[in-house]
Amino acid sequence: MPVERIYWDSDAFLGWLQEEPGKVDLCDGTLHRADSGEVLIFTSALTLAEVLWRRGGPPIPKDKADMLNRFFRRSYFRVRNVTRAIAEEAQQIHWNNGILPKDAVHVATALREQVPTLETFDEALLKRSGTIGSPPLIIRKPIERAQKRLFR
Numbered sequence: 001m002p003v004e005r006i007y008w009d010s011d012a013f014l015g016w017l018q019e020e021p022g023k024v025d026l027c028d029g030t031l032h033r034a035d036s037g038e039v040l041i042f043t044s045a046l047t048l049a050e051v052l053w054r055r056g057g058p059p060i061p062k063d064k065a066d067m068l069n070r071f072f073r074r075s076y077f078r079v080r081n082v083t084r085a086i087a088e089e090a091q092q093i094h095w096n097n098g099i100l101p102k103d104a105v106h107v108a109t110a111l112r113e114q115v116p117t118l119e120t121f122d123e124a125l126l127k128r129s130g131t132i133g134s135p136p137l138i139i140r141k142p143i144e145r146a147q148k149r150l151f152r
Contacts (some may be wrong), residue, residue, distance in 0.1 A: 006030060007042045007110035007118040009103065010050035012142060015121055017051060017060065019069075023121055026142040030119060034076040042078045044109040046102065064087075080109050097132055099125070110137055 007028070015023030026056065028137065033039040051068070053059040060068060072079060080086075082105060089112065090104035099107060103125055111116045111133045119142045127140035 001038075003037065004033070004039045005113075005115045005117070006039055007106065007113070007115040008035045008047070008100050008104040008142075009043070009118065009120045009122065009125070010047045011121045012119050013043070013047060013051045014054050014057075016140075018054065018057060018072075023142075029145040032145050034074075037076075038103060040076050040078055042080060042110065042113050042115050044106055045079050045081050046105055048072060049077065050102065078113075080113060082109070086112055093132065099126060099128065099132075107132060107137065 012023075012030075013079050014020070016027035019089075023061055030039060030041065030083065040081060051060065089108035090101060093104040093107050095098050095135045097104075103122060106120075107118065107125075116135065117138045117140065118125070119140060121141060125139050126141065130136040
């Protein structure tokens with residue numbers, strides 16, 4: 001069985017890391033599948049900085065740095081650098097589709113890595129599912145586990 005390739009933007013990671021209601025259970029589904037070897041989760045190196053703080057929410061404190069860095073070193077995460085080519089593609093995505101620049105970096109990275117699915121909670125991105133890329137990028141919320149865990 002082939003391993004599914006999924007892209008997570010910072011919003012998906014923040015949903016899980018900050019244990020946001022309505023998000024953590026959905027994220028657990030993808031992370032469970034990754035733990036089981038069914039999924040590889042791609043993201044941009046930009047995410048490593050973006051997850052430190054969500055507008056209107058509490059920042060992740062410095063004393064959590066080691067935990068955060070260990071989390072992103074899990075074997076099923078694939079962190080990709082923001083290259084000049086990705087940044088230029090993000091510009092085009094922004095200009096052609098009206099997607100905010102940081103979000104465009106995530107979309108461009110997913111497209112460059114040929115990852116067919118981007119998981120996010122960003123409503124503006126969710127509305128763009130199937131409209132960007134060739135083949136079109138599927139943009140969806142993470143999918144909840146079929147059977148929930150008793151403890152996180």
